[in-house]
Amino acid sequence: MTEQKVLFHVDKELYGLDIRYVRGIEKYVNITPVPNAPDYIEGIINLRGEIIPIFNLRRKFGLEKVRPTEETKLIISNSQGIPIAFEVDCVSEILTMEEESAHKVPAIVRSDKTDYAGKIINTGKGLAIILDINGIFTKEEKQMVEKTLERTKEQS
Secondary structure, eight states: OOEEEEEEEEEEEEEEEEEGOEEEEOOOOOOBBOOTOOOOOEEEEEEEEEEEEEEEHHHTTOOOOOOTTTTTTEEEEEEETTTEEEEEEEEEEEEEEEEEGGGOOOGGGGGGTTTEEEEEEOOSEEEEEEEGGGGGGGGHHHHHHHHHHHHHHHOO
């Protein structure tokens, strides 16, 4: 069976997300900061009437924050019932592939902090980590994001 993955870069690394979990890919827009939000939450945007937190994957992966460029994109998705936009350095392509060509992440790499790593694929240009949308947030992160969203809605 074939699948489609949205491939994107965070720093020099290639990642992907199953297209079934992607609601849209948007240009980077001005983000409203939320004071005291976790450092990986850049802030929020209003996307066609929906308040969506911006999740900075660079911060999640322990990388230095950089200024957005023309290439910076927001991948709109849902994680554990939370609408979310992932800020990525650039979207490179939508790849169609055979499901059988994806590999499990080696057990030695698995931990609470790497639950986001769902599968590994060879793109022909190198390996890409396919994100497990439900492993992006730890329990604590999910609770913090939910509280931030609740406060934001209350203030609206």
